[in-house]
Amino acid sequence: MATYIQIATATGTGSSSSLTFSSIPATYTDLLVKFSLRSDTTGLTNFNITVNSTNPTQRNLEGFSTSAPTSDTVTYNYAPASGITASTYSNGELYIPSYLSSNSKSVSLDNTSENNATGSNRLELTAKLYSSATSAITTISITDIYGNWTNLSTAYLYGISKS
Amino acid sequence: MADTKIIVNCETGEVTELELTAEEVKQREADAIAYAKAKADEEQAAAEKAEAKAAIAERLGLTDAELALLLG
DSSP states (O other): OOEEEEEEEEEEEESSEEEEEEESSSOSSEEEEEEEEEBBBEEEEEEEETTBBBBOOEEEEEEESSSEEEEEEOOEEEEEESSSTTOOOOEEEOOOOOOOOSSOOOOEEEEOOOOTTTTTOEEEEEEEEEEOOOOOOEEEEESSSSSOOOOTTTTEEEEEEOO | OOOOEEEEEEEEEEOEEOOOOHHHHHHHHHHHHHHHHEEEEEEEHHHHHHHHHHHHHHTTOOHHHHHHHHHO
16 A cells, blocks of 8 residues: 655745755655646746756647647646636646656656636646656756746645555 | 745755746746747647648548548
């Protein structure tokens, strides 16, 4: 049975574009980041997640409104901002298995970017590969590319142990 | 106010808010440009594919619905 231990919480301030967990302890098997994000920029924003300061390559399966799902390889995901219904967020999680491994890290992300308007909700499923992250992960950063994370934006980091 | 970053030290629990370095600001701007270009390139490729598909459908005398049915 897996045990989830909350390691840390990062909260936006309205003036910070990046939420970073540093000095992540090497005492777990996997890591999980659960996030709820909203930007102060206009419309939608895009965010990038780096581990140990390295960027991923990734494949996204994206569903938007009533359109057929599409797929792309851009290295960013979506979050709502000031043009989107108030108090809606990008809700999702990032799962990092075997974060202590000396191999590249394969990471999964699921994310919904809310918008309480008919046909405007968005779903993303993403497979990320951090090919340059070949040591234990000690740092994870979630960066808003166009604006700053609002002060109700949160990210929670969990360590997962096998037992 | 300059853009900042929030850093949570998971060992000590200390939370610090630091200004982005010039290098980080530059990287963020480059990321924004790179994203816009990547998205535009993928959208253009998709549009060109859709156009080519429509041209084939027209040559075959198929409607959009018939073509969608064939492509399943």
